[in-house]
Amino acid sequence: MKLEFTVNGQDYTLDVNPDDRLLDVLRDKLGLTSVKEGCSEGECGACTVIMDGAAVTSCTVLAIQARGKEIITVEGLEKNGELDELQKSFIKNGAVQCGFCTPGMLMSSKALLMKNPNPTEEEIKRAIEGNLCRCTGYVKIIKAVKDVIEG
Amino acid sequence: MESLVVETPESLDELVECLKRADKNTYLLAGGTDLIIRMRRSKIYSGKVIDLSGINELKKIKEESKYLRIGALVTHSMISENDKIKEFFPALMEASSQVGSTQIRNRGTIAGNIANSSPCADTVPPLMTSSAKVRTINGKGEIKERDIDEVVKGSGFNYLQKDEAIIEIIIPKLGNEYLSAFGKLGSRTAVTIAKINGAILVKMDSTGKKIKKAYVSLGALGPKAFRSKIVEDRLIGKEISRQLFHDLCNSLIEQVDLAIKGRSSHPYKREAIKGMAQDIFIRLFGSGVLENEKK
Ligand SMILES: Cc1cc2nc3c(=O)[nH]c(=O)nc-3n(C[C@H](O)[C@H](O)[C@H](O)COP(=O)(O)OP(=O)(O)OC[C@H]3O[C@@H](n4cnc5c(N)ncnc54)[C@H](O)[C@@H]3O)c2cc1C
Numbered sequence: 001m002k003l004e005f006t007v008n009g010q011d012y013t014l015d016v017n018p019d020d021r022l023l024d025v026l027r028d029k030l031g032l033t034s035v036k037e038g039c040s041e042g043e044c045g046a047c048t049v050i051m052d053g054a055a056v057t058s059c060t061v062l063a064i065q066a067r068g069k070e071i072i073t074v075e076g077l078e079k080n081g082e083l084d085e086l087q088k089s090f091i092k093n094g095a096v097q098c099g100f101c102t103p104g105m106l107m108s109s110k111a112l113l114m115k116n117p118n119p120t121e122e123e124i125k126r127a128i129e130g131n132l133c134r135c136t137g138y139v140k141i142i143k144a145v146k147d148v149i150e151g
Numbered sequence: 152m153e154s155l156v157v158e159t160p161e162s163l164d165e166l167v168e169c170l171k172r173a174d175k176n177t178y179l180l181a182g183g184t185d186l187i188i189r190m191r192r193s194k195i196y197s198g199k200v201i202d203l204s205g206i207n208e209l210k211k212i213k214e215e216s217k218y219l220r221i222g223a224l225v226t227h228s229m230i231s232e233n234d235k236i237k238e239f240f241p242a243l244m245e246a247s248s249q250v251g252s253t254q255i256r257n258r259g260t261i262a263g264n265i266a267n268s269s270p271c272a273d274t275v276p277p278l279m280t281s282s283a284k285v286r287t288i289n290g291k292g293e294i295k296e297r298d299i300d301e302v303v304k305g306s307g308f309n310y311l312q313k314d315e316a317i318i319e320i321i322i323p324k325l326g327n328e329y330l331s332a333f334g335k336l337g338s339r340t341a342v343t344i345a346k347i348n349g350a351i352l353v354k355m356d357s358t359g360k361k362i363k364k365a366y367v368s369l370g371a372l373g374p375k376a377f378r379s380k381i382v383e384d385r386l387i388g389k390e391i392s393r394q395l396f397h398d399l400c401n402s403l404i405e406q407v408d409l410a411i412k413g414r415s416s417h418p419y420k421r422e423a424i425k426g427m428a429q430d431i432f433i434r435l436f437g438s439g440v441l442e443n444e445k446k
Contacts, residue, residue: 001157018155019196021187041188042255054228054257060184061258064157065204108253130252 005066007032008076016063023047023058025066026073034074034103038132045131048104049073055111057130074103077110085148086110093144097135104131109145118149153197161205163288166316169201170290173314179203181224182258184251185267201316209318212236221320223262227274231256239324242277242331242350245434249273249335262317268303271346271371275303277333279376280352280366284321290314296321305375328355328363332434334427335370346371347420349403351431353386361390369403372410372420379406391436400428 003016007030016025026032026049035058038046042060049058050072077084086106089095096102105128112119112127119127124145125138133141157180160166176198180186203209209222214235221230230236231248250256250264250273264274265285284296289312302317304310311317325331335348348371354364365386370376385402389395403424411417433441 018157018200019190040191042184042251045252045254048254055254056258057184057254060182060187060255062157062180062183062187062200062202064159065180065183065202067159067205111253127253130254 001064003063003067005068006070008072018062018064020063021059022049022051022056022061022063022066022071025063026058026071032073032075036100036103038100038104042130043132044101045104045108045128046101048107048131050107050111050114053111053114055108055127055130072107072110074106077106084110086113086145089144089147090141093140093147095136095140095144097133101131101133101135105133105141109141113145113148119145121146155196155198155200157200157202159202159205161207163206163208163318166201166203166206167288167290167292170288170314170316173199173201173290175313177201177313179266179316181260181263182226184255184259185263185269203316214324217324219322219324221261221322223317223319224260227251227256227259227261227264228253230261230274235324236322240277240281240322240331241434242280242333242352243274243322245333246273246277246335246348246350249333261320265299265302265320266309266311266317268305268307268309268375270305270374270376271348272303272376273333273335273348273370275299275376276348276368276370277331277350277352278320278322279368279378280331280350281322281325283323285317286319286321287311287315288318289316294318303375305373325352328357328359329353330355330435332431334430334434336423336427347423347427348376349424349427349431351382351386351435353435362386362388362395369406369410372407379403381406381409391440393440396428396432396441399432400425403428 003014026035036046038044040059042057047058048055052069108128108131158169160169178200180200180202209224211222213220227247227250237244264272278299285302287295331352333350337346349369352366353362356363365383367379367382368376382402385398404421407421
């Protein structure tokens, strides 16, 4: 099937299988390996990407459902060789440990900040409740997001 | 091996054309948060998927004089953020806002939640307390309206025909004399055994202190949510008080005993339901009633 969509600002027309998930196409066809396959059941959030401004688990979206949509992955955060403020803040705050959950965490928090540049701590927690981390314990991740708001 | 075919209707007319050719190997796809996982688990790689997600006319919440019409593809996020649903039926707003996670609420739809017919689907108890109607269309273009009970069969099955799709959920706009709330404990998968949910809708008398009518629906106590006459009877005619809270708890426990006695989840749920009762009670009547009388 023909899939036309935009990924990280670039238009693509791809030939995809009917049963490909958005996750499969981003990783295997476009080589965007920041998109991690964790549980494959929408629970862990490692495969989170932004689709038309909203965080979604790309393992529960069929690739063809992304037709006409705009997708952002971690690869699209960096601008002109410079990391996004959020990425810098994750590094500065030690919010990355093993790193597997990090892309999903970044995309969930980025989606929040795109919608609401000034979220409360409650809103941050709600935005990342669908992202499991088994190393840092969330505190540093929440701090990293808060730091971006406070500038 | 035969492979999967995906059809992508972009309007209701095109949907009807697709439904005309539907058979037992046809699957309707909305947000995919249940279906895609289920198809992979069951290793279904052939048949036909009708992807509804391109039908924009089903993505709106419309207000009419007496009803709110919620399009089948309206997501839990849209319901959580909608002022009209908050105003006229807060129980539904609360249910959708407690579904899964942000990512799941951004994709999961109200029609998918109903059609998936899981025993613990969160929007079903609130919809059962109101006289919500489910509108469907079939391959002949015929439109039908049914009660939620006539759509949800339970345990993951529904009563829809293979060539039928939900297009709208219609809920009455309830006036100021109505109060509604939803409560739940436990997450969907973490410990399935610990899941419990429910909704209460009450109509107050003219003084605003006494319950005139009560509608109570409980989920996760059987194949599908059901209205609990035991609890409703215990609420009708009562004034808002601490005693009412105790009556609510006791009648809920009675209902749990009746529904699942002997099951392994019974001892837990009979305790847990008190926590759910407290959440719902406070959302309905405020926390003042329970606090004041403690002093
Ligand atoms: C991690 C995770 C957490 C979750 N947490 C919760 C939770 O807390 N509470 C809860 O209630 N649910 C939860 N769910 C389940 C799911 O997200 C909801 O049931 C959601 O509303 C399903 O909607 P969907 O659009 O994604 O449905 P889909 O997966 O697209 O479809 C589900 C079923 O409904 C049918 N269907 C879809 N649309 C229509 C239609 N218009 N007409 C007829 N049939 C249709 C499909 O054929 C399929 O059988 C969770 C799921 C995941 C993955």
